[in-house]
Amino acid sequence: MDFVANIPWAEIGEASLDTLLMLGISMSFTLVLGLPLGILLFLTGRRQLLEHMAFYNVLSFAVNILRSVPFIILLILMMPLTEIIAGTSLGVQGSIPPLVAGAAPFFARLVETALREVDRGIIEATQAMGATTRQIVLGALIPEALPGIAAAVTVTAIALVSYTAMSGIIGGGGLGDLAIRYGYHRHQNDVMAITVILLLLLVQTLQMSGDKLVLRFTRR
Amino acid sequence: MSVILEFQNVSKHYRVGGQDVPALRDVDLKVNTGEVFGIVGRSGAGKSTLIRLVNALERPDGGKVLVDGADVTAMSGTALRSLRQKIGMIFQHFNLLSSRTVTQNIAFPLRIAGQTDNAGIRRRVAALIDRVGLNEHAHKYPAQLSGGQKQRVGIARALATGPRILLCDEATSALDPQTTQSVLRLLNEINRELELTIVLITHEMQVIRTLCDRVAVLDAGAIVETGKVADVFLHPVHPVSRRFVSESGDLDEAHLRAAFDHVAGRLVRLTFRGDAVYEPMLGKVAREYGVDFCIVSGHIDRIGNTPCGQMVMGLTGTRVDDALAQIRREGVTVEALR
Structure with a gap:
């Protein structure tokens, strides 16, 4: 009984909720920012509908910068900016801007790749029907790339789980924060084990629902 | 007969590895309203580029492409999109x-054209599905269909907006011979029912023979021969056309030449067209002029809707010249081979 009593169940519950909250909010922003960014990358790329290599190169470079900075460094580098955007660099609220800044470029690249997988013939056929670029994107490209985009969402969500854990280091809250405070600083291995199990469950659930979604959208 | 599509002095180059490669060279071509016009050529001859100029999926470097008298090469934006909606x-x-069912695929061009009347779209799509014979497959996804069925969906989709021209880009090249025939039959019916102009490109002479009224032979970006299909088939002038025609036959030229050495007398090729195919003319002429004949090769076929026959034979006897003159009078083309 001592074992169970020593574990801060209430804090674990709260931390789990925080992790889910961070994941949900940052994933939403990532989708809203990353999807258009990915589409823009695709469309302005070589031999694509809105080919514009100068624009593409600048955008691509910006994406690469954000992607090449290790997330833990991004967290610290962004702190001043985070305080402007979110009002604080602490807690759930303060973790959202760096999470989105880390995940959106990553997601955008995956979306770009998914769109490139769409058969050029389908784009050509849609063009031949007299479609506008907007109609091609919304009516043909995105529906055809949906399995790939669903897979991209899954991969990004799982990356975000590990990012949320990292944001614990700078007081971001959530399961990562708990693991560091109890598991690392106080050597409470049982709390560490429980957070790891909870994170594992979360990742597993995300992967399984993601796979299901991909399957649902695949008509090939 | 009015001209619906015209290429005027069209040329196009591609830059490949820093070098200019000509894809089309001074192409002049007229397609009449309601006809089926075929363009045949080997891969790399420029057919693909040529057909894509019609709906401006590609742009020429020089020359004009006129659809109904309007220059496509000068079009962009709304004008171009509404033109494309009139070209299937x-x-x-x-x-x-792949993400849409048969029904949704066929409705897609209607939605793109801005139609919002759902009941109207449903009726139109149902009629098209019925026309191409896919009633049982209306709610299947393309992955669940055979190649021939997929092309029927493609045809229904292309017809949805009631186009004036149908472009066929190697439409049967991925299909087996039997399916090819049934798709060609469908295209033929549609051409007649809707008086729809069809422009097709292919590397198969068989397709030209079955479906087309006129044909242009494209070689290395230039048109080397144009004419009625029967004329080009029976009397190809350019070496490239000859090769296409002989490849589509059962007997190749080399075999035929080898057979000539074993045949005595005058060697001629007779070409029958139309009802002449069914006349018992040869026997009559042979009896009348006391001529014997030995058939080296021969076949009777149909080019479009015209029965045609071609025969290579050796003739012996004293009045061979008179016999051949009589055969000519009967409306048969005679070519002396030896």
Whole structure:
């Protein structure tokens, strides 16, 4: 009984909720920012509908910068900016801007790749029907790339789980924060084990629902 | 007969590895309203580029492409999009949207054209599905269909907006011979029912023979021969056309030449067209002029809707010249081979 009593169940519950909250909010922003960014990358790329290599190169470079900075460094580098955007660099609220800044470029690249997988013939056929670029994107490209985009969402969500854990280091809250405070600083291995199990469950659930979604959208 | 499509002095180059490679050279071509016009050529001859100029999927470097008198090469934006809505296109690999059912695929061009009347779209799509014979497959996805069925969906989709021209880009090249025939039959019916102009490109002479009224032979970006299909088939002038025609036959030229050495007398090729095919003319002439004949090769076929026959024979006897003159009078073309 001592074992169970020593574990801060209430804090674990709260931390789990925080992790889910961070994941949900940052994933939403990532989708809203990353999807258009990915589409823009695709469309302005070589031999694509809105080919514009100068624009593409600048955008691509910006994406690469954000992607090449290790997330833990991004967290610290962004702190001043985070305080402007979110009002604080602490807690759930303060973790959202760096999470989105880390995940959106990553997601955008995956979306770009998914769109490139769409058969050029389908784009050509849609063009031949007299479609506008907007109609091609919304009516043909995105529906055809949906399995790939669903897979991209899954991969990004799982990356975000590990990012949320990292944001614990700078007081971001959530399961990562708990693991560091109890598991690392106080050597409470049982709390560490429980957070790891909870994170594992979360990742597993995300992967399984993601796979299901991909399957649902695949008509090939 | 009015001209619906005209290429005027069209040329196009591609830059490949820093070098200019000509894809089309001074192409002049007229397609009449309601006809089926075929363009035949080997891969790399420029057919693909040529057909894509019609709906401006590609742009020429020089010359004009006129559809109904309007220069496509000068069009952009709304004008180009509304032109494209009046030109249907089908493809070698069908290019159907895998995420949409048969019904949704056929409705897609209607939605793109801005139609919002759902009941109207439903009726139109149902009629098209019925026309191409896919009633049982209306709610299937393309992945559940055979190649021939997919191309039928492609045809229905291309017809949805009531186009004036149908472009066929190697439409049967991915299909087996039997399916090819049934798709060609469908295209033929549609051409007649709707008086729809069809422009097709292919590397198969068989397709030209079955479906087309006129044909242009494209070689290395230039048109080397144009004419009625029967004329080009029976009397190809350019070496490239000859090769296409002989490859589509059962007997190749080399075999035929080898057989000539074993045949005595005058060697001629007779070409029958139309009802002459069914006349018991040869026997009569042979009896009348006391001529013997030995048939080296021969076949009777149909080019479009015209029965045609071609025969190579050796003639012996004293009045061979008179016999050949009589055969000519009967409306048969005679070519002396030896």
